[in-house]
Amino acid sequence: MKRFLRAAAPFLAGLALSGAPVVGRVTDGHRGLAGVRIYPDRLPRVSPDLDPPVALTDAQGRFQLELDPSDTVLAVEKDGWHRDLVPAAAWGDDIVLGPEPLHHVERALVVRVDFQDEASTVPDGALRQLLFSRRPGVASAANYLYEVSKGALTLEEGRLLHYRTGAFPAPHTDDQKDAIVTWVLGKLHGMDLGDCDRVDNRTGAPGPDGRPDHLWIITPGKPQTLTADEQDMKAVNLLMPLPWDKYHRWPVVFLTEEVPLGNIVHEAFHAMGEQSVDDLYLGCDDPATAGIWDLMDAGQYRGWDRSHPGEGPWVDDTGYSPSHPLAWVRSELWYRGRYRETVPRLTVKGRTWEGWIAPAARAPEADPQWVTVPDPRRKGRFWSLEVRRPWGFERGRVGRRFGPGHEGLVVALIDPSLLSPDEPKGAVRVVDAHPGTPEPPKPRFPCGRWELDDAAFNLGAGENPKGHSGPLSWQVLETDAAGRMKVRLTLKAPVAALRAQRKPRRQKSA
Structure with a gap:
């Protein structure tokens, strides 16, 4: 098979460059795989102008896909199997996928907090797309985690709650952050988490641990990570003691509603494993750490088209295509x-x-x-x-x-x-x-x-x-x-x- 791929590579690459349809087959190494989703790998965007063409393999694992001349890599995915990014040189008669035994679903409990003197401006629908969309080509937290886990982790919405409070007057700064999180945790006391508790927060192993898989608290406001204004709040991950049980802590991701995707998944990585994933950047006097090459460093801002710290929205042109982790x-x-x-x-x-x-x-x-x-x-x-x-x-x-x-x-x-x-x-x-x-x-x-x-x-x-x-x-x-x-x-x-x-x-x- 490898001999065939090497021989066919120039021909297949030529098909891709000419924009001709690509015909192929996906197997498990022995038999065709049905229901595999295949589409051209293109720059993800939060709000793409067009959806990429998508093909599903038939019962024999066969597919046909119309591509643009610039398409040279295919995304190939099916839940329960390794997700792959396949370059044109490997588009042979068979694309072989291996099983992904770790595949599982995690669910996020999202709490939106409005203040009496400041209400949310981002609609729930836009927030849901940024967090949970699995449409091909969309820059979302769910698509990012599915990609970097190579098909092992599917992120879904568990619940979306709305609370309103007058306990935190403007300006809403980082000084209020712990108090806001504690207030939200108090609201969640006694709640049946149900399907929002599917894995152990510390190890990712299947099985409930009495805590939400992901707890994301989102307030109105601009992201200080981009504005550099101390009147705005930073995205952060916290291991917070429960108001009713100081000996138990929940991982909490705290965000403002205009925060870019890179900040979201950066903080989510901190939470997955209870901060076993460290920040890699240092201060301005020592910038030579991991740079753009890791999500936990400057790579969280990959996909940065223009500089406009004083005005948003930022999600469409800043940090929309964050780096993979090392x-x-x-x-x-x-x-x-x-x-x-x-x-x-x-x-x-x-x-x-x-x-x-x-x-x-x-x-x-x-x-x-x-x-x-x-x-x-x-x-x-x-x-x-x-x-x-x-x-x-x-x-x-x-x-x-x-x-x-x-x-x-x-x-x-x-x-x-x-x-x-x-x-x-x-x-x-x-x-x-x-x-x-x-x-x-x-x-x-x-x-x-x-x-x-x-x-x-x-x-x-x-x-x-x-x-x-x-x-x-x-x-x-x-x-x-x-x-x-x-x-x-x-x-x-x-x-x-x-x-x-x-x-x-x-x-x-x-």
């Missing part, structure tokens, strides 16, 4: 390792390694999607290597900028000992393939965080195929049409070992 965050931290099997990992044991790395966005297959190398200088610290392509939600750009370094091999030095329940300590340091990039025009990440926008290593004009960090060096040797990259790694021996090798042996005296 493999470490997705595999090891999210729900404390619940989705580990969705990211095939290879840990290099020796001093050299050469092999192929598959794009991190694809469904798990035989090739590793995450390669790690232990750092001999510090116990527990390691290098992480993964391939990132502008597919799915990672199609989002900042100021529509793209070019060398914006896709390819991302290398980071990761120190899990720096994870913190309080202020972040910089557990991730992405290595920059193009250091010293000139400051771009607005929109751009603040505090120099734009410096890592072009951090990826790759082949081609303007690209940098080689890099190093301490004793580890790497080189991109080859890429293929399916998005994989062939990489060579070399780890130098520790200085002490080299000295021992060079030291002459003393002759024993007679």
Whole structure:
């Protein structure tokens, strides 16, 4: 089958570029899969102008889809199976999906709070689309979580409640946040959570734990994360003690109604696992952390078309296409390792390694999607290597900028000992393939965080195929049409070992 795909790749890619219909088949490796949803992978938007064409496979797993010339990747999904992003080079007679045994549904309890002196302005329908739409092409929290979990997590609306209070007079600032959350929790005391309690908040394992899967409290107002105005409130995740039981805490995501999608899913990641997922950014004096390459850093604002901090709405042009998490965050931290099997990992044991790395966005297959190398200088610290392509939600750009370094091999030095329940300590340091990039025009990440926008290593004009960090060096040797990259790694021996090798042996005296 792989031989057929390689031979057919140029022909199939040509069909995609010409805009001709694509005819194919989806199987489980043996038989056709019926009811698989297939559509072109395009830049997601909160309010897309047009829906993409969608095909459902028939009883034999066959489909036909009319594509535009610019369509080069297909989204392929069916609940209970790995979701995949399939590039044109892999559009063979069969697209093979594997089962996803972790697939489950989580439900969100959404509480909208109106103040007597400030009422909500965003309609429930618009909010529902931003949070729960599963329409292809829509930038929503549900579509984002389904994509980054590779089909393991379906997010649905549980309940949408409305409360009104005069207990919190304007200005509504962060100083009121804890009190507002405590007031809402009091309103929920004794409520039968029903289908809103399906999983353990700490691990994501199926089974109720007496708490909502997701509790999102949404108030009127602008997002301070964009306005930088202290008269507005920030999006935040809190582990709040219950007013009636101080020994038990509920994860709560607090948002204002005009907050962009990136902030929503960033805070939701904190909540899923009770803050086992840490923030990766640091202050303005130390911007070189994970940058655009992780949702928990500046990547939450990927999909940023223009800069207008003083006026909204922001959801349509800011943070509407947030980055995927790094493999470490997705595999090891999210729900404390619940989705580990969705990211095939290879840990290099020796001093050299050469092999192929598959794009991190694809469904798990035989090739590793995450390669790690232990750092001999510090116990527990390691290098992480993964391939990132502008597919799915990672199609989002900042100021529509793209070019060398914006896709390819991302290398980071990761120190899990720096994870913190309080202020972040910089557990991730992405290595920059193009250091010293000139400051771009607005929109751009603040505090120099734009410096890592072009951090990826790759082949081609303007690209940098080689890099190093301490004793580890790497080189991109080859890429293929399916998005994989062939990489060579070399780890130098520790200085002490080299000295021992060079030291002459003393002759024993007679």
